Amino acid sequence: MAANVRVLVLRAAGINCDAETVFAWEQAGADVDLLHINRVMERPQRLRDYGALTIPGGFSYGDDIAAGKVLANQLVHHLGEELRRFVNDGKLVLGTCNGFQVLVKAGLLPGGAGNGDWRGRVTIAFNEQGRFEDRWVYLRAEVSHSPWLDPGEMVRFPIAHAEGRFVADSDETLARLRTEDLVALCYVDAEGNPGAFPVNPNGSDDHIAGLTDPTGRVLGLMPHPERNIHPRHDPLGRGPSGRRIFDRAVAFLRAS
Template sequence: MAVRALVLTGFGINCDHETADAFTRAGAVAERVHLNHLVAAPERFEAFHILAIPGGFSFGDDVASGRILANRLRYKLGGPLQAFIASGKLAIGICNGFQVMVKLGMLPYFDGAFSQEVTLAGNDSNRYEDRWVHLAVNAASPCVWTRGLEAIETPVRHGEGKFIPRDAATLARLEAQGQVVVRYATADRAPAGGVYPINPNGAIGDIAGICDPSGRLFGLMPHPEAYLDRTNHPQWTRKALPAEGSGLRLFRNAVAYARERLV
C-alpha cells in the first residue's frame, strides 16, 4: 500500500503544488484537498498518513498570519485532527502552515492538547523578504522529518516569522524535550546569534522550526519544498551540488517513516 499525503489547499494557500510535488518525488501518493472538502467529509482524513499545511497567505494574513485558518481548523475539524494525531500519523506546516499550527496549538502540543504556547511575530526588519538561509539541525531532536540531517539550505519567504515563546519556561521545556528542530545558522552551522540576515527575522534562540514531543508533528518557517532540485539553489551555477535538493530529504524521511510504521 502506498503512503498517502494530504496537502491542504484553499483560501490563499499557495505552495500546495510544489509541496505535493515534494511528496510525490519522495515516493508518496500526494493529493491536494480543499479545506471545505475535508470539512464536508472529515472521514477522508483517515485514508491519509501525512498531513501537510503548505505555505501561502491564508485569508491574506489578515488579522494575524495563520490565525483565521487556525481557527477554522479548530472549530470545524478539531476532533478529526486530534484523532489523526493520536493515531500516530505525521504532519508538517511550512511557513504559513507553521503559523497555522502554532496558532492552533498543534505545535508544540506539549500535553496533547491544542493550546497556543509560542507565536510567530512580525520580522524585526518589518519587511517581507525572500532570502536563502542555512539551518542547523538539532541531532538530539526526536523529529522524524529531519532524521540523519545536519544542515539544510532553503529560502525563507515571510514577513511574520519571528519565533517567540510564551516565556523562559516554555523555551526551556522546548529545548529540554528536543523540540527545537532547526535553527538559523551560518554556512558552517555556527549559531546565527540573532544576527541579521543570518537569522532573517530576529527569532528568539534563532529558532526556525519546532516539533511536538513525539517528533511526528513538525513546523518551520523556511520552505524545504522550494529546494527539491539542484537548479533551485541560488548558486547552482557556481557550485557542485547534488542533483537532489536538501529540502527533499525531509519529505523522504517522512515517507520512509510512514511506510515503516503506518502503512
C-alpha cells in the same frame, strides 16, 4: 513492501505553495491528494484516509487578523477532534511557512494532539525588520527524535515571509522547549553557528526556525523545504537538501 503512502495536501483561500508541495511529495514516491479545506470540513473523517497531512505556504485568508489565524481557527473549530485522532494514530503532519503559522496558532505546535499548556507561551510575530523577506538560509536540525530530521544535519532552504519571527513569552519557555526536545531547526551560518541578521533572518528568539510536537511527528518550519528539491534550486549549488525531508517521511510511513 507496504501499501502506498497517501498524503493529503490542504488547500484554502490564499494557500499558494500547494503545487510544488504536491510535486515534492510525488518525487518522494507518495500518492498525493490536494483538497480544499471546505471538502475536509464537510467530512472531517476524510483525514483517516491519509498517512500524512501537509499545510503548505501561502497567505491563507490573506493572513487577515494575523498570519494563519483564520485557517487555524477553522482547524480548531471544525477538525479539532479528527486532527487529534490523526496525530495520536502515529501519522505525520507538516506545516511549512504559512502552514507552520497555522499549526502554532491552532495549538498543534509545540503541544501536539494534547496541546499541553503552551497557550500564550509561544507565537509567530512580525519580522524584526518589519517587512517581507526572501532569503536563503542555513538550518541545523536540533531535535533528536523526529522522523523528519536527522539530529545535527544541515539543510539550506529559502525563507519568504513577513511574519516568521518566533517569539516566546520568557526565557523559561525557551529553556523548556530545549529540555523537552521540541526545537526542530535553528537558523545558523554556513559553518553551523547561530548569528545575528541575516543569519537569523527575522529576529527569532533562540534562532528557532521550526518546532516539533512531543512525538516528533508534527513538524512546522518557516523555511520552504519544497523549494529545494532540484539541483538548480539552490543558487549557490549546495544540493537539494529539501528532498531528504520528504524522502524520510515516506520511508517512515512505509515502515509503520
